[in-house]
Amino acid sequence: MLRVAVHGDDCDGICSAALILLKFPNAKIRFLNPRSIFTVNEEFDLVVDLPKPKKCKVNIDHHKSNLERLKAEGLLSPQDVVDPNAPAAALLLMKYLNLENDKKARELVEIAVAADTARHTEETLILDKIIKASLNNEEDLLRIAKILAKKGKDFLSDEWLKKKQKEIETELSKIKIFLKTFVDSLGVNSGFVIVDEIDAISYHSAKDIAHMLLDRGCDAVAVLYRDASEPSKIRISIRVRRDSDAIDAEEITRKLGGGGHKKAAGAITTDVKEAIFMLLNEFTKRSPTKSVIFVKLPKVT
Ligand SMILES: [Mn+2]
Numbered sequence: 120m121l122r123v124a125v126h127g128d129d130c131d132g133i134c135s136a137a138l139i140l141l142k143f144p145n146a147k148i149r150f151l152n153p154r155s156i157f158t159v160n161e162e163f164d165l166v167v168d169l170p171k172p173k174k175c176k177v178n179i180d181h182h183k184s185n186l187e188r189l190k191a192e193g194l195l196s197p198q199d200v201v202d203p204n205a206p207a208a209a210l211l212l213m214k215y216l217n218l219e220n221d222k223k224a225r226e227l228v229e230i231a232v233a234a235d236t237a238r239h240t241e242e243t244l245i246l247d248k249i250i251k252a253s254l255n256n257e258e259d260l261l262r263i264a265k266i267l268a269k270k271g272k273d274f275l276s277d278e279w280l281k282k283k284q285k286e287i288e289t290e291l292s293k294i295k296i297f298l299k300t301f302v303d304s305l306g307v308n309s310g311f312v313i314v315d316e317i318d319a320i321s322y323h324s325a326k327d328i329a330h331m332l333l334d335r336g337c338d339a340v341a342v343l344y345r346d347a348s349e350p351s352k353i354r355i356s357i358r359v360r361r362d363s364d365a366i367d368a369e370e371i372t373r374k375l376g377g378g379g380h381k382k383a384a385g386a387i388t389t390d391v392k393e394a395i396f397m398l399l400n401e402f403t404k405r406s407p408t409k410s411v412i413f414v415k416l417p418k419v420t
Contacts, residue, residue, distance in 0.1 A: 120145055121147070122162060124161075125168055127149075127255075129247060131168050131235050135231070136264035140264060141268050156169045162174040162175075163175045178196075179215055182201075209230075209232070226271035236382070237361065248291065251347070287323075298328050302331050309338070310408060311339050311410075311412065312341070313398050313402065314332075316416045320418075325354070326356055328342060330358065339363065353387070355372065355385060355394055356383075357372060368382060374401070375394060399411055
């Protein structure tokens with residue numbers, strides 16, 4: 120039996136799990152995150168969209184920070200496929216599993232790429248929220264992966280997912296109206312923004328305000344919010360507008376011990392003050408006007 124670990128936090132990881140199930144329906148899949156992968160004491164044949172732990176035969180990933188660590192520590196093996204130029208780990212996995220001619224596999228990769236390059240469609244965004252609302256619930260995450268493997272891009276035709284969608288959409292419409300009113304009141308349509316959202320918004324919607332501000336013309340947005348898996352920690356996510364070169368998000372989050380990609384990167388901290396100070400500093404340095412907007416989101420009601 121194939122023992123696999125995937126990133127259980129987003130579309131790329133869950134689509135990767137679905138790809139595995141297309142080829143190995145009986146694979147044992149764990150849904151972990153970049154921290155928990157180092158704390159579970161298990162052996163894995165395949166670890167996807169996550170950093171490579173000690174007991175792992177093959178690592179398939181696209182995070183630059185992971186590649187650099189593996190090289191520095193001499194842990195990169197010839198079997199590993201770690202390519203920071205790949206838009207999603209699922210794309211590397213599809214090639215690794217020789218599934219390029221499988222229509223469902225290509226649809227799953229399309230979903231993963233849309234999510235990881237901030238080109239969500241309405242459907243992939245719903246999927247992302249359902250995944251984030253199912254965090255740490257490996258049973259539900261496996262169920263979502265199985266539905267994806269069975270339905271491909273028509274995943275929302277599944278009755279169980281449809282029910283989840285309805286539940287989440289009611290909450291989402293409330294959040295959307297609240298955020299729109301808030302962003303309208305800011306009147307910001309350019310430059311660099313940092314939003315403190317700690318304890319103000321649901322985990323699955325923490326990055327929404329970043330996308331709203333980017334859509335309105337901002338170059339880069341950093342958001343801070345509480346981690347759903349480890350509530351003592353604060354997550355920092357940076358998003359950069361597709362056609363803006365003002366900031367390399369990965370370069371900044373790496374200074375906070377995180378990583379990711381040029382347009383989308385993240386880090387985790389326990390020292391919020393230090394993180395905000397650092398973000399203000401790094402953003403100001405790169406801002407053409409040498410100014411940054413810092414806002415605190417009121418609790419979404
Ligand atoms: Mn990914």
